[in-house]
Amino acid sequence: MKTYLFTLTLFCLNIALLAGKTWAKQNPDVTVEAVNLIRSGWMAGGYGNYRITITNNTNHPITLVKWTAHWEINGTALPEEWGGDIQKSLNPHAVYNLDQVGYLPQDVAQKAGALTPFVAGTVEIEDGGKTYQRPYLFAVPVAKLPEPLVLVTSRYVGCRLMKSRYKAFPSVHRALSWMDDCYKAMRDLTGNTPYQGRRIIYTEAPPNPYWAYAGESITLNTDYVGSTIEDFNKGIISFGWVHEMGHDFDDGIGQWYIWNGPAAEFWANFKLTYALTHIPSNILVRWHYADGYPLPNGEHNIPMTGEDLLLKYYFVNGEGYLSDSARNWQSIGTDDMHALFQSIQVVYGWDVFKGFFRVYQRLKAEGLKPPSTAEDKISLIVAILNQEAKVDLVPLFRRWRFDITDESVKAMADKYHLASIKK
Template sequence: MRSGWGGYAVKVNAPTAFRVLRWSARWIDAAGKPIEGAPWGGDVKGEEVREWTLDEIGYLSPEAIKDGVAHMDGTVTIVQDGKETPLSFQLDVPEAKLAERLKTIKGKTVGIAFQESRFKTFKTSKRALDWIDRCYQSMIDLTGEKPFGGRIMIFKESPAHPWWAYAGEEMILNGDYVGETISEFDKGLISFGWVHEVGHNFDTLGDWYIWNGPAAEFQANFKLCYALESLGDGVLLNLKGVTPVYGRGAVNRPTKPSQLIDSFFMPFGDPYLADPTRKWDSMTSDEIHSFYMRIEKGYGWEPFKGMYRTYRRLADAGMKPPETPEEKIALNAAILCKETGVDLLPAFQLWRLPVEKVEEMKAKYGI
C-alpha cells in the first residue's frame, strides 16, 4: 500500500510435511533491481507442518513508496524429506492515496489531521481535542512519562489498512472508520479507540512490564481507565453491550466510564479464575486487566503511580529490564507489594501468575 500502512500474507502448503527454516523479503523497482535498503525477515523455529502462513502487518518503509517501486519479492526456505528448498514469492505494491489533502488542527498535546472536507461536518472538533488533551494529561499524572519528548501527537487519517488504528507519534487512523468516529464525537461520545491508542504511547518503558501481546493491550486499557475516570461520568463512550466498539455497524450504547470499569473489566476474569486448567500465559488482555483492576479497587491508583515511577528510576539508573515474562511479572509483583505495603503474592498466585522469582528480582533491582 503506497504512502500508508498495509498487510500481506504468504502461504506455503504441501501434501507432505515440511519445516520452515527462514524467510526474507525486499523491495524491487520497475526494472527488476533491488531498492537500496536491507532486506527483512528472519529464522523460523517450528515443527513440521503441511501448511504455514506468514502474516505480516506493518509500515511500508520509505524505500517502498519511492517512484518506480514495482513489487516486493522474497523467499521462504523449507526443509522437506531432508532437502532444503527456497520458495520464491512476489507481491505487488498497489497505490493507496486519500482523495483530498489533509488539514491539521492542534490542541495542547494532540492534533487531528483529516481530509479537509471532514471538518465541514465535524462540529465538535475543539471539544474532542479538549477531551483527548485531558486524557493525555491524566496519563502523565499516572505514569510520569511524556512520550516523544512531549511533542504533539497527531491522529492522522490514512488510506484503509488492516487495523482500526496504529499507535505512535502519528496515530494512523483507518480512513474507513473516521466518519463514524466524527459522528460519535458529535453525539457527545468520546472515542474508546483514540484514548486506547494514546495509552499505548505512554508505554515508553514497556520493555520492563509488558510480557506478551495481551499484556500490551491491557496496559493501554489500564491507562484508558485512569484517564476516563479523571474525565468523570459526564463524558460517555460508545459500547456495544459491554464490549468496546472498534468497527462499523455496531449499535451505539452510551456508557459511563464507571460502568465500563465495574461492569466489564472488573468481572471479566471470573471465568479464568473458575477454570483451573487455564495457565497464566493463556490470559487475554481483559483477563489481565481484571486482575490489576481489582488491586486498584482495593488500594487505589497511587501504588500504580509509584510502580511506573519505579520503572523510570531503574531505567535511569542504567539497569536492564528483566529478560523473561516470568521475571517481568515477578518484578511487577515485588514493586506492587512495596507500593501497597501489602503482601499481594497470594493474589498473584490465586490468578496462577508466576511469582517464584520475586525475591530474586527484589535483590537484583533493590526493591
C-alpha cells in the same frame, strides 16, 4: 531427409519428456501464490497485510520449511530480507495460508518513484529428503489519501485529517479538549510526559491492517475516521483514540513492565480506564459488558460511562480465565490480566498505581536497567505493588497462576532496592 527430420523430432520429444519427468520429480506439484490484501496499496512508512497460499497437489505429505521476502523495484532486488520458519507438515491436497503484516519503508517508496514496488520471496519445501524453493511475487502500490491533510490543535494534542472531514466535524474542538483531559489524566497517573512534551497528533492515513496504531503521530486508518467523527458529534469519546494515547504514555518506561504483546495492550487500556473515570462524567464511551454478561435486547456496543466500563467490563472480565484450570499465565489475555490489576486498584486505590509508575521513573533516572525476562518483569511488578500497597500480593498473583514465588519477588525487591513486605 524426411526420415532424418522425423528421427530428430522423435529424439527431441523423448528428451523433452525425460526432462519433464525429471523436473516433476525434483519439483513436486506444489503451488505457491501470494496476494496483497490491501489492493489500494500501503502507505509509505506504513503497514499492509498479505497472504501466502501454499497448495500441496501431490498424493503425499510435504514439509514447509521456511519463507523469505524482499522488496523489488523494476526487477531489481533490494538488499534487506525478512521471513521466518514455518516447519509445518502439509497433507496431500491440503492448503496452508501464511498471513503476514508487512511494512513499506519510506526509502523503498522513494526509490520506486513512479514505479510500483513488489514483494518477492520464496517458500522452501522439503519432499522426500530433498529441498527446493518456490517463488512468489505481488505488487504493492504506494497508497496516498485523495485529499490534503489539515491540522487542528489543542494544548496537548491535535488531529491532521483530510480537509473535507471538518465539514462533518463541528465538535472537533470539543473532541480535542476531551483528549487534552485524557492526556492530563494519564500524566497524573503515570508521572510521565511522552515525547518530551510535544503534541500527540492523530493523523489520518490510507487503509492498513489496524484500526489505528500509536506513536508521536498516531496513525488513523481512514476507513474508520468517519464513524469516529460521528461518535464525537454525538458526545461519545473514541475508545480507540484514548487507547492509542495510553500506549504513548509508555514512552521511555514501558520496557520495564510490558512483558508481551497482550501486556502492552492491557497497560494502554489500564491508563484508558483511569482517564475515562477522571474526566467529566457526562462523557460517554461506546463499549460492551464482560464475557458472559450479555447486553439487554441483544445489543453489542452501547454508550456507557467510564465507571461502567471499569466495573461492568474490566473488573469482572477475568472470570473465564480463572475458572479454566488448564490455562496458565502464558495464555492470559489482555482483558484477563486487566481484570486482575483492576481488582487491585478497586481494593487498594489508584494511588498505589501512581506510586507504581513513579518507581519506574526513579529506577530509570538512577540509570538502572529493566529486567530482561517476562518472569523477572512480573516479579518486579509484584515487588513494587507490594511496596506501594503495603501488603503481600504474591498469593493473589499465584491464584492467577503467574509463575512467581516469594523468592523471585524478594530477589527483584533486593536488586532494585525496594521495601520488602514482612510476612
